[in-house]
Amino acid sequence: MVLTVHHLQVSQSERIVWLCEELGLHYDLKLYQRAPLLSPPKYLALHPLGAAPVIEDGGDVTLAESAACADYIIHIHGGGRLSVRPGDPGYVDYLYWFHFANGTLQPALGRLMMLRAAGVSEDNNIRYRTTNKLKQCLEYLDRRLGETAAWVAGQDFTASDIMLVFSLTTMRMFCPLDLGPYRNVLAYLRRVAGREGYRRAMGKGDPELKVDELISAHGPMLFPALVK
Missing domain, CATH: 1.20.1050.10 (Glutathione S-transferase Yfyf (Class Pi); Chain A, domain 2)
Structure with missing residues (x-):
């Protein structure tokens, strides 16, 4: 299954959209508007805290938190690109x-x-x-x-x-x-x-x-x- 990025617009989940673009990944982008300030009901259904971003992968992975999502995508879909491996300079x-x-x-x-x-x-x-x-x-x-x-x-x-x-x-x-x-x-x-x-x-x-x-x-x- 294709990686799905649930993006709450005007939020820090923009990071994950950007990451996928920089890595050149094929992904499914789903957009959600704030209602009017916080997450709409459809987004709350993805995560009880209404946290953004949320990603889904393979039908058995649902993950929130920017750093966790970024780390997952980098290593599962990106081959480690845009990161620095332990022991490497920097x-x-x-x-x-x-x-x-x-x-x-x-x-x-x-x-x-x-x-x-x-x-x-x-x-x-x-x-x-x-x-x-x-x-x-x-x-x-x-x-x-x-x-x-x-x-x-x-x-x-x-x-x-x-x-x-x-x-x-x-x-x-x-x-x-x-x-x-x-x-x-x-x-x-x-x-x-x-x-x-x-x-x-x-x-x-x-x-x-x-x-x-x-x-x-x-x-x-x-x-x-x-x-x-």
Whole structure:
């Protein structure tokens, strides 16, 4: 059976669509719109938490979580491409940055998003510490990209880049963020936008989103369901 990717539009499941495009895989893409902000009932039927992404494979595999889905596809369908094998040069960098997005950067963005939604003032100590933590993450990432002047794990494009980019682009529809101070991050996003695989993935999975806005310093417009 063909690998099926269930993509909740305007969500981190864009990573899996992009991965499949970069690997040149034959896959079945099913699209779901948010209703109006969270997962629709059909998507909830795939996973009780409404988690995105969800993939199905062979009739006996149903898997959620971005990193798990990416790892599965890379090794089951991709022959290990876009990863670095244990023991090979650059493996530790690849492993760290592969998990940096959902382990550090995305949680920082999520906390700030929730504090803003709750109306917590900017001078609140918790919000201040959260904002400062995010700033530290971005400064660290910017230094890293300045060192490599290429991709986040080194000179080669890998799945660690695929894991990272959502947090710097589409996620800003939910948590607006000015990337103007981070010139290396912006240069990196321009390199991402130059990849045919990324353009194809966004065109198939989220055709209403404009890549040039996603990678800009000011970022995309706020997600419509959040506009008051």
